[in-house]
Amino acid sequence: MTGKLILLPNLLHDLASPDLSLPSSLHDIVHSLDGLFAENAKRGRRFLKMFNRPPQDFPIITYDDVSEMLDPLKQGETWGLISDAGRPCLADPGAWLVRKARQNHIPVQALSGPTSPMLALMLSGLPAQSFTFLGYLPKKTQERKRKIRAIEADSKKHRMTYMWIETPYRNEAMFRDLIHTLRETTHLGIASDLTGPEEKVDLLSVAQWKKKKMLHLHKKPAIFLLYAHDLS
Numbered sequence: 001m002t003g004k005l006i007l008l009p010n011l012l013h014d015l016a017s018p019d020l021s022l023p024s025s026l027h028d029i030v031h032s033l034d035g036l037f038a039e040n041a042k043r044g045r046r047f048l049k050m051f052n053r054p055p056q057d058f059p060i061i062t063y064d065d066v067s068e069m070l071d072p073l074k075q076g077e078t079w080g081l082i083s084d085a086g087r088p089c090l091a092d093p094g095a096w097l098v099r100k101a102r103q104n105h106i107p108v109q110a111l112s113g114p115t116s117p118m119l120a121l122m123l124s125g126l127p128a129q130s131f132t133f134l135g136y137l138p139k140k141t142q143e144r145k146r147k148i149r150a151i152e153a154d155s156k157k158h159r160m161t162y163m164w165i166e167t168p169y170r171n172e173a174m175f176r177d178l179i180h181t182l183r184e185t186t187h188l189g190i191a192s193d194l195t196g197p198e199e200k201v202d203l204l205s206v207a208q209w210k211k212k213k214m215l216h217l218h219k220k221p222a223i224f225l226l227y228a229h230d231l232s
């Protein structure tokens with residue numbers, strides 16, 4: 001007998017409304033679980049409390065314990081997998097568990113919910129016929145700048161929108177590198193605090209960004225978007 005792995009959506013912002021962001025069926029599903037896989041135990045407990053599921057005596061296995069993650073599923077239990085924000089397996093390590101579950105013929109179910117790259121793309125107004133989500137760009141400045149130039153060239157050639165995220169405390173360094181590396185005609189979108197009370201989405205040319213005051217993006221969850229072809 002095998003169990004089931006259910007991929008559960010989480011809020012993108014701590015102050016977002018669960019009623020607006022998450023499917024109504026999630027409450028009953030959370031109460032039916034035997035356990036929870038989470039990036040860290042604290043965020044896992046916060047997720048459970050959101051649905052009035054007492055976290056006491058409820059097993060939570062983090063990615064630090066990957067060797068144990070398949071055991072309860074093989075024993076016939078149903079477990080949920082969450083990301084710290086949004087849907088699991090997108091720019092987080094949850095894909096490993098899904099792959100292993102499928103290799104062991106364990107059913108996997110996914111629930112719909114918010115995901116920051118898709119929301120950012122929808123709200124930006126940039127073309128969405130062809131787009132790529134890159135996850136994270138290189139950390140080192142020179143490598144990151146080379147990647148930015150390559151993205152810009154590819155976007156212009158193929159009329160493709162590119163998106164990526166950054167560790168929040170490096171957001172402002174990323175922004176500075178972008179406006180000092182990109183051509184002035186390139187379109188740069190920044191979506192921050194999505195679904196939160198201070199949600200903000202801006203799309204400007206690099207030349208327009210240079211005339212604005214420096215954005216306050218430090219420690220804010222943000223998505224960066226780039227489109228280098230003409231939008232007219």
